[in-house]
Amino acid sequence: VAIEMAFVVAAAHAALKAQVARINALNVYPVPDGDTGTNMLLTLESILEEVSGKTFESPQAATRAGARAALMGARGNSGVILSQMIRGACEVLAGRNTLTPEAFAAALEGARERAYASVAQPVEGTMLTVIKDAARAARENSTADLPTVVGAAVSEAHDSVRRTPELLGVLRDAGVVDAGGLGVAIILDGIYACVTGKQLREPAKAEEGTPDLEAIHALEEAWGYCTEFVVTGFSGDAREFEDHINSSGKSVLVVADEDLVKIHLHTQDPGATLSYAGGFGRLAGVKVDDMEAQVHARAEGLGDAEEPQRELAVVVASRGEGNRELFERMGAVVIEGGQGSNPSAADFARAVEETRARSVVLLPNNKNIVPTAEQVRELVEAEVHVVPTTTIAEGLATMVGFDAEGASEEVVEEMREIADSLRSAEITRSVRDSRVGDREVPEGAYMGLLDGELFAVEGSVEKAALRLAEEMLGGADVVTLVGGKELDEEQLQRIAEDIRALDDAVAVEVKGGGQPLYPLQMVVE
Amino acid sequence: VTTAVVTDSTTSLPPGALERPDLRVVPLTFHFGPDESYRDKIDMSNEEFYERLIVAEEFPTTSQPAPGVFVEAYEALDAYDDILVLTLSRKFSGTFDSALSAAGMVERSVEVLDTKSAEMGSGLILREALREIDEGGELKDVRRAAETAIGRCNVLFAVATLEYLAKSGRVGRARRLLGAALDIRPVLRIEDGEVVPHKRTRGRKRQLAAIVEEVRPAAEAGRPLYFGHAGAPELLSELAERLGVEEELVAEIGGVVGSHVGPGAYGVAYL
Numbered sequence: 001v002a003i004e005m006a007f008v009v010a011a012a013h014a015a016l017k018a019q020v021a022r023i024n025a026l027n028v029y030p031v032p033d034g035d036t037g038t039n040m041l042l043t044l045e046s047i048l049e050e051v052s053g054k055t056f057e058s059p060q061a062a063t064r065a066g067a068r069a070a071l072m073g074a075r076g077n078s079g080v081i082l083s084q085m086i087r088g089a090c091e092v093l094a095g096r097n098t099l100t101p102e103a104f105a106a107a108l109e110g111a112r113e114r115a116y117a118s119v120a121q122p123v124e125g126t127m128l129t130v131i132k133d134a135a136r137a138a139r140e141n142s143t144a145d146l147p148t149v150v151g152a153a154v155s156e157a158h159d160s161v162r163r164t165p166e167l168l169g170v171l172r173d174a175g176v177v178d179a180g181g182l183g184v185a186i187i188l189d190g191i192y193a194c195v196t197g198k199q200l201r202e203p204a205k206a207e208e209g210t211p212d213l214e215a216i217h218a219l220e221e222a223w224g225y226c227t228e229f230v231v232t233g234f235s236g237d238a239r240e241f242e243d244h245i246n247s248s249g250k251s252v253l254v255v256a257d258e259d260l261v262k263i264h265l266h267t268q269d270p271g272a273t274l275s276y277a278g279g280f281g282r283l284a285g286v287k288v289d290d291m292e293a294q295v296h297a298r299a300e301g302l303g304d305a306e307e308p309q310r311e312l313a314v315v316v317a318s319r320g321e322g323n324r325e326l327f328e329r330m331g332a333v334v335i336e337g338g339q340g341s342n343p344s345a346a347d348f349a350r351a352v353e354e355t356r357a358r359s360v361v362l363l364p365n366n367k368n369i370v371p372t373a374e375q376v377r378e379l380v381e382a383e384v385h386v387v388p389t390t391t392i393a394e395g396l397a398t399m400v401g402f403d404a405e406g407a408s409e410e411v412v413e414e415m416r417e418i419a420d421s422l423r424s425a426e427i428t429r430s431v432r433d434s435r436v437g438d439r440e441v442p443e444g445a446y447m448g449l450l451d452g453e454l455f456a457v458e459g460s461v462e463k464a465a466l467r468l469a470e471e472m473l474g475g476a477d478v479v480t481l482v483g484g485k486e487l488d489e490e491q492l493q494r495i496a497e498d499i500r501a502l503d504d505a506v507a508v509e510v511k512g513g514g515q516p517l518y519p520l521q522m523v524v525e
Numbered sequence: 526v527t528t529a530v531v532t533d534s535t536t537s538l539p540p541g542a543l544e545r546p547d548l549r550v551v552p553l554t555f556h557f558g559p560d561e562s563y564r565d566k567i568d569m570s571n572e573e574f575y576e577r578l579i580v581a582e583e584f585p586t587t588s589q590p591a592p593g594v595f596v597e598a599y600e601a602l603d604a605y606d607d608i609l610v611l612t613l614s615r616k617f618s619g620t621f622d623s624a625l626s627a628a629g630m631v632e633r634s635v636e637v638l639d640t641k642s643a644e645m646g647s648g649l650i651l652r653e654a655l656r657e658i659d660e661g662g663e664l665k666d667v668r669r670a671a672e673t674a675i676g677r678c679n680v681l682f683a684v685a686t687l688e689y690l691a692k693s694g695r696v697g698r699a700r701r702l703l704g705a706a707l708d709i710r711p712v713l714r715i716e717d718g719e720v721v722p723h724k725r726t727r728g729r730k731r732q733l734a735a736i737v738e739e740v741r742p743a744a745e746a747g748r749p750l751y752f753g754h755a756g757a758p759e760l761l762s763e764l765a766e767r768l769g770v771e772e773e774l775v776a777e778i779g780g781v782v783g784s785h786v787g788p789g790a791y792g793v794a795y796l
Contacts, residue, residue: 330705396706397707397727400707400725507728511706
């Protein structure tokens with residue numbers, strides 16, 4: 001059997017892409033941060049990239065590829081849950097040669113199981129409820145034909161989305177349905193369109209998921225020959241091809257685009273790789289550089305170019321140039337990403353591997369990135385410790401505990417202790433009129449969030465900062481203010497003065513972080 | 526056979542030590558600029574010193590005693606058969622070398638020992654040596670008592686800033702704490718005669734809590750604690766209170782060590 005997955009994924013992706021703005025706009029709790037749709041879309045995009053143009057020799061190969069791509073590409077909280085649904089469905093479908101009504105119902109059931117298992121405390125009125133209801137509808141109709149079963153699931157999914165405000169108070173207060181739940185229903189729409197043979201809009205190409213070879217080159221180590229080429233008119237077993245290339249070198253990238261496959265790798269034997277690849281199509285754009293010669297020329301006998309393996313490293317997700325510098329000065333590896341642009345588990349995994357450390361601490365610095373970071377341990381060899389920091393300011397304060405020369409267990413413990421003992425607050429601007437709990441939040445108001453919960457709604461950053469400081473200062477020692485892109489230096493200093501005036505025993509430290517969306521983050525120790 | 530002890534001014538002196546005829550203290554000196562030199566703990570009150578240290582534009586420098594000053598001290602003790610010299614860590618100062626070359630200039634039995642510590646740490650070591658003398662021990666017994674104390678001595682201290690240690694070049698293995706992007710107020714230790722990081726902390730309270738956590742077992746076991754501060758007595762009282770002990774031994778850290786740890790430093794030594 002030859003299995004193609006791409007058309008189903010493409011259909012789901014197209015459906016979601018058409019509605020991503022609508023889903024983002026629904027996202028209200030606890031911050032109207034608006035990236036649920038984007039995160040789900042990016043997760044699907046990574047699968048699409050993995051499977052497009054490929055024919056898999058077996059359902060096992062196809063579903064393995066799909067599940068892995070979902071795991072690698074999962075972004076944000078909703079993306080991680082979606083990736084678990086896909087994984088659950090793939091696990092069921094691995095044992096089926098055709099998509100029968102029964103197989104479809106079982107796949108949704110698998111999706112439901114994995115999704116519920118992935119969260120510590122399942123909350124109803126979310127995407128979990130929607131997949132559960134859709135799975136039930138499919139099972140109840142599984143004696144009918146495939147379009148009927150899928151149709152029943154879709155229609156129940158949309159009904160379920162409409163019911164989410166009844167189950168979840170925050171949605172009811174805000175007058176919206178659940179964003180992630182809607183995303184699930186829309187993905188099912190796409191699948192329905194696909195199985196009923198409806199004409200689909202050509203899915204737009206993934207623009208952001210394309211790896212940037214330049215950037216990777218800047219980071220990679222010098223070893224062997226840097227080899228790049230393209231295989232055109234690719235035919236043959238894509239999985240086997242990729243496995244072989246992956247095992248032939250380091251820094252491997254295989255990017256498939258229809259029947260065109262781009263390859264980048266570092267290998268000691270470029271000739272062998274090229275002649276192997278020649279068996280799958282025509283080679284084009286071959287470029288081979290001797291990395292070691294380049295490095296030797298550069299180093300001019302300055303000693304060994306190989307870095308020794310490190311015991312412990314830290315990888316952080318952060319936004320803003322100032323924050324990047326602060327983290328790097330304290331010895332962290334920074335990947336760009338945070339509110340509005342969540343990094344994927346693969347982004348983390350790549351950074352973890354580049355540290356070459358035996359043990360790596362991850363600081364997600366955002367609530368929605370914590371689940372992504374948790375997935376990284378399945379993707380890398382290094383021992384991964386996630387210290388679940390939820391703001392950049394908290395991450396910076398936690399970095400103080402990092403000591404690259406310390407015993408790694410003790411350092412990790414120390415960092416956890418610091419993170420646990422902090423109080424963290426952030427100020428963001430409401431993007432729409434909404435209601436959080438019993439509070440009206442008008443569009444444009446500054447929302448002060450304390451330990452993730454809405455604490456103050458004020459007309460200015462200064463007022464919100466002061467309200468938070470008054471609440472947090474009791475017994476405090478050090479307050480660190482991290483100013484965002486939208487706050488100028490003068491405002492930041494004025495806020496610092498106001499806080500000093502509240503309690504002169506408190507040390508107030510001010511840093512320009514440059515993060516978007518949050519004019520101010522603060523952490524109190 | 527009688528034994529006397531010579532130590533340098535960076536040793537915190539236990540109560541009564543100054544009145545003893547069998548103990549001589551040799552001062553190091555600190556300098557504000559090229560023209561102002563002061564003998565440690567003699568020529569300037571600590572109060573004045575820390576006031577000046579805070580406003581000084583340039584960091585003060587310090588210097589070891591000249592060998593001649595040790596020679597004078599040895600000669601002043603001619604009523605005793607043997608002399609044991611206890612100096613601050615060789616990794617902090619050349620005082621040990623001065624004492625040793627002075628020993629070669631006199632026709633006396635003089636043994637020089639590196640305490641691998643300073644202030645409250647060497648103070649506790651001196652205390653053990655004097656106790657052995659009072660119990661009638663000979664030079665070898667006094668030396669053994671001092672060596673045992675050196676091996677068991679712990680010094681834990683907090684600095685308000687690492688700036689002074691860094692400038693003075695005595696930062697030792699705590700060098701890796703420099704350049705942190707956020708202000709840290711670390712807890713440091715003296716280990717094998719040099720400064721090493723114990724814990725990186727931010728803020729006074731964490732710093733104090735880290736010391737309390739480390740010292741509590743010793744305090745509870747009733748082991749002798751020697752507190753010391755560089756112009757920060759209130760922090761010490763808080764530390765003693767948190768440890769649930771009386772401040773029996775309290776040293777005021779003088780100008781020489783104060784120049785290196787900076788104002789606001791405090792700590793505790795225990796055996």
